[in-house]
Amino acid sequence: MSAIISKATGLINSAVSKSTELANCAVYWTKVSAEVTKVVVKNEGLAPPSSAQFQTFYQNAFKFIQSxxxxxxxLEKAAVFRPGKQCAVKAAVYGTQLLAFFSVGEIIGRRHVFGYPSVGGSHH
Structure with a gap:
């Protein structure tokens, strides 16, 4: 009977230590992310829009829909638009940023830099 109790105790201790480790890791990365966000917001001068800006935007959008x-x-302005070199450079920069964010999300989701974790046996 004591063997079963010692195995159960060991299993519970292992689960508690792993969950504590995970919680500590989550708290650490949350704090790091918050600090990085603070620095970016301060250096870039970012601020949420005011209520007047929200009202102006939605009033203009509503007028556009009704007019x-x-x-x-x-549509006439869009039809005569001819993209140039500057537009292509902007598109390339935004595309690279989009690819980078997508790749980081994939790495976070997989929890591996390369490939997916193997689950179960491989059948061909």
Whole structure:
């Protein structure tokens, strides 16, 4: 009977230590992320939009939806738009950033830098 109790105690102790380790890791990375965010917000001068900015944006959007003349003018401007070198450079930079964020998300989701973790046997 004491062997079963010692195995159960060992299993519980292992689970508690792993969960404590995971919690400590989560707290650490949350604090690091918060500090990095503070630095970025401070250096870039970022601030949430004011309520007046929200109201102005949504009023303009609502007017655009209700006004066929504005929609037609927008479509005419879009039809004559010719992208240049500067537009291509912007698209390449934004595309690279998008690919980087996607790749980091994939790495976080897989918990591996390369490949997916093997689960179960491989059958061909």
């Amino acid at each position: 066929p003349e504005q929609q037609r003018a927008f």
